[in-house]
Amino acid sequence: MPGSRRRVGAPAPLSRSRLEHAVSTEPETTETPEAGAGADDAAGSDRSEAEAELAAQQVERERIERRKAEKEAPIASGAKLSGTAADLLAAVRAVESGQKPSPASSEPAPAPRRPAAEPVRAPQPSVPVAPAGPAAPAREAVESVRAVLAEGGAPETLAPQVATVLGERAEGELRADPWQLLRVSGVRPEQADGFARALLGAECGPDDERRARAVTVWLLEQAALAGHTALELPALTTALAQRSVPDPDAAVQSAIAEGEALVFQDALDDATSVQEAKGEEAEGEEAEERPVRVLLGLERYALAEESLADGLARVINSVPKEDGSAADWERAAASATRSAAELINAVAGHGLVLHTGGEASRAEPAALVAAARTLGLRAYAAAHTPDGRRRFAALLADVGGAVPEGDMPAQEDAPPAVVTVAGLLSGAEGPGRDADGALDLDLLVVLDAPQLDVEAAAVLAESLPDGARLVLSGDPGVLWSAGPGRVFADLLAARVCPQVASRTPDPGPLGELVSGIGIGELNQVDAPGKEVVIVPVRDAGEAVHRTVQLVADSVPRAIGVPAEQTQVITPGHGGAAGTRALNAALKERLNPGPGRFGGFDPGDRVAYSPAPGRTVPGRVVTADADGLHLECAGAPVVVPKERVEQSVRHGWALTAHQAVGQRWPAAVVVLPGDAAQSLSRPWVYTAFGRAERHLSVVHGVEQALPRAVAEVFAKPRTTRLPALLKAQVPTAG
Template sequence: MSTEPEPTSEDPTATVDAGPETPGTTDEAGRTADAPVSDAGAGHADAGRPVGDGAGDAGTGDRGVVSAGVPAVEAGPAGDEGGTTGPADGGGVEDAGSAGSAGESAEPGDSGDEGASGSPAGTVEGDGEAAQVSEAEAELAAQQVERERIARRKAEKQGSIDAGGKLSGTAADLLAAVRAVESGEKPAATVFGDPTPAPRRPAPETAPRPRPVRAEQAAGHAGPAPETAQAVRRVLAEGGAPEALAPQTAALLGERAEEALRADPWQLLRVGGVRPEQADGFARALLGAACGPDDERRGRAVTVWLLEQAALAGHTALELPRLTAALAQRGLPDPDAAVQSTLAEGEALAFQDAVGEPGARPEPASGGTGGTEAPDGDEGRPVRVLIGLERFALAEESLADGLARLVDSAPKQDGSAADWERAADSAQGAAADLIRAVAGHGLVLHTGGEASLAELAALLRAARELGLRAWAAAPGPLGRDRFAAQPGGGTSPAAHDSDLTAPAPEGSAAVTLAGLLAGTEGPGRDADGALDLDLLVLLDAPQLDVEAGALLVESLPDGARLVLAGDPAVLWSAGPGRVFADLLAARVCPQVASRRPDPGPLGELVSGIGIGELVRVDAPGKEVVIVPVRDAGEAVHRTVQLVADSVPRAIGVPAEDTQVITPGHGGTAGTRALNAALKQRLNPGPGRFGGFDPGDRVAYSPVPGRTLPGRVVKADADGLHLSCAGETVVVPQERVERSVRHGWALTAHQAVGGRWPAVVVVLPGDAAQALSRPWIYTAFGRAVRHLSVVQGVEQALPRAVAEVPAEPRTTRLPVLLAPQVPVAD
């Protein structure tokens, strides 16, 4: 393993003060504590310490959980979701719902999904949040419209068919002529005349042209009426809550928001960033002596809030004992009654899933609030009772139904068996196995690292040669452009790996998942509303959450083939669910594992991390460099030095091709502090427009959970003009602070799906408890040629690789799949 490139004597931004943290949801790290920034020196002389040093010292680490402390609701920047928290006991659901689970949980702007959806991201606090929420709601509303349209289509197919009732044109004339002949009448002369030639159809464009997009267009509906917002503002002021919450509260509660708040003050808990303690204070101010901890309205609001927090951590439902324990921690005297009231009002759903019975059918719970019990009439079969929000429960059930349809139905016969076999024979290794599996199955799983993309490109190329309408989709533009660079993934090579502003190659078969579903990229939809394709390869499948997954499978036509492909060792989706991992565990369809190792020292290092070993690797070309630091201030200084000087000089990778990755947004070495220092060195400027200048690298989050990397082009009266993956985006001035960050430094969730020639991973000492094997695997795996690790966590790094797996998530997909589809061999 190589030593660090020789640093220069310059001391650019050695100390960076990021300022006080705005209270909000914990960031991806979730456990990074604020510490004073010290003056950084040049670093230690032993900068070349191997990655594997000290690996044998791995002991069990104390992995604290998110504090139950209550920050005040403030009207700070809503994008600051990196508030710091301290350790607390780990028994509550709130701990699972906070974005502090070893880098696994979501945060606004994280890419997990960049198609993830929306994934629900961490809640945020402060004013101006209504527009961001409205965008997320608009996206959900669009999904709901699409589901209703698909449901109508299914109902039409199941209904009785009126013979000829839907025919038109020549077909209708022919049917009329046949009926005329049968009845003895003379058919119309025009029926059997010379046919008129059909007009030529223009050739479809292979890829949509870049076009300017206003950031607010995604909102889909206007904000609350001014008089409604003003009325809510008066109620908030009366209850001692920040008036800045008025727009978001009015948007959530509608025109009668004032009446709703007076009748049930705990409705304020539905607003992002508001905590139960703050809602309790608001209720006491409005209700006075009528307010009590056993109020039924409080019980329902806190129950829903806990379920929403659990969804932020990736759970689609919670086991009942865990939920009631969390309610008890929140001071509810009768947690069972609170759950029953929530179920009775339809604000949550209960389910009974069989335990240890793979073939048993889950049932809705009839109302009991016990933990593991047996339903009526089946004393011997234990079940677990789960409580979940309707939104995620129905999405997970819809996803299971759609996957079962793909598994059960025979794929469309495009090409003979001999043709498929010849295509497989012409491929090599696992690519041949993949082609054979896709030939006879509607759903196939493919696992592998970066090198396995070549096998997926071979499948796509073979399918298109057989005449299939085959496409590949990725959660975000980074993954799309990576695949487009593969031979067979597009008609021309993609732009350089680091060019965040370049679009996918013209004629590429790769699209983003959001663009595919919206119809702005890819094949579009047929007359029935289904996607007009025969084969879809979904890249980076671990980033797929249950809501995006449900919408995807519902949009596939009958007979289509779906390949879910990805690396199971990376971070899971930002949104709730673990779709890819659940499918791998359920074994309901063929699984093809790639045998292509990622090459070089970086591939060897990342492969070892995937199996829980931090191995020492030989790096003759300085592919891997370890830079030990003493504190967060030195970590910031050394990071800037590496990006701006050492890596360009010693490795030959310019600063614009280097990406910095760190566990979270907050803290003295989080993305905010690092971006401030990197901007000062790489693109200094006055930052007249929300702190941004032309040329700044940025991460734009149009909705929570989706991140688009890009650069600032200019700023004018219309807003901040960005170039994101070849598309011009105009962000209005009032939305810049909430949805645009500097992008020289990202979190691992934001970086998923992307690869850069050089990567600098920053691990300050106060981030030790945020580390996990998936986080380290994901961060280290973003580098193509060079990886520098600014290391201040010492033995916590090998310990996390060896002992801290992915944080478990509670999902129902395996149980929902088991009774519906047979287990594959």
């Protein structure tokens, strides 16, 4: 059965504290998931936009849980499996019957589950009420945890985090299972092992089932940080063996039995294709089951991916609302450019449309939104960042200026047509929700679609009303989302809906350079206006010196772009020329000061991350007892003192993940020699594409740059979305 799947085990609901601590630190030489781009917080709100967004996602996850109950069915695939996979599936079926993965289990089988009815979505206000967030742990709980950490030789500074993650019984849980420390962001297995040895003494051993289970969950969490929504069984067992787990198969079975992980089977190609690949004869043989791959994942991402597939299938298979005659759509297309006309025609008859192209191609979805609003549709566009929202709003104003005012009477009092994705999901921006809890719109164009991770995309898809149209638009060459999944790339590969490729090239020398990188060619372009300048350097120290010189002097003098409009981009946070070193040097030159507000001074450029994977450029205004006062995207933001260290960085220099979705008049891309191994075509394409008028490349990687452009592609991510869509959209392909 194609795409057959079943959720196994009964994990406890994911607490909000687990949600907020799901990101752990990466090695400093690499770019971390904290470096996503994002949206501004609503000014003057008692609760942050990030909390509101988490609340919206929690509501959707509860709805997803109920919908999954309708799909419970025995796994039909996998009869042809053998070895480890067969043993695992036997254990899974034992768990499904209510048993432990042990032949001696005597637990009675539970009563069959009754399918849950489709829940009715409750009406929601335009700005959902956000939960208060995880309550600060009681002082007594923190102190008791601190004592356990000290006894085990772990840093006592982890006590508040441990108490938040593990709850009121954190002390008892740590004593019973010291490897629970791995649930805290940033803790590694070897550190948890040392803690366990100190607490358990002779009872601690490498074959401890508690350790095996905790390391299994930790590996799945690390995979999520790398972009995977699940791991194939062989990859997981190999990783467990590398972490000194004596029996990886037993570790996996234990994690499933305890509800720490979910197991899935996704159908691969049909058996005939597999036989032909092996050179076997299929004639005269009985039809065989399709082969499957066995995957394991965390509940959080597994449910989000299934919800996304459900939502997209609903959009694809439903008939769009009759919101304009065919002749009206044809007239709208006839008045647009060729590429925009193709997009308008595709949207007229389909629920889901994919649109690809570079920066200049944004004019096409702008033409679509303007035409749809002329036809009386409630059409909105959602960008990934405030800067993207601003740029698209300017495009829309240019396009809409040619539309007679009398053709849009119903839109005069409507909310702004361009929002951010985070603002739309939280309810802080956009049309709000209807009586059924769905977004109150007819057409949604999502810009910067490659930046959608599986959770945000799932909430978007589930929030669309029946009959609404969805357009995902973006540049497939840029870096993928900071969070798990590769939604846009998966949809392009699945071919489940119309795809419109823009014919509008990005102009000028910068457009020519970036377009060449997109096809694997690093071309030397003619730049008579100094649009592209290469600055060779010998080492990291010289790279930092030349970068400061470019930002503070050369670019303002020769190009006319002031330092505050020039963005530095480098591969990672650490290293001699990472964001930390560059920001320190740039601050000393551009805004020297003692850093009396937690390392910051008024006037400092900062990168504020209201939630993991989202970053908003801003500027420090002041600080007081309430926290650090910032100005982000024109709105005031107050960051509490206890959150400054984890959510605010200096922002003269960013990583490419932090910069994606934004553009600046000038960009200085720093490529020190130690960054050669971290370069890839998507990274170079993204970094070079952030410049509007001028690009300086501080070049210290020699031939590693053209080699990365020609040969180094995006790291693959394991996802289930294509298989899930194939099961629900039979006409795919």
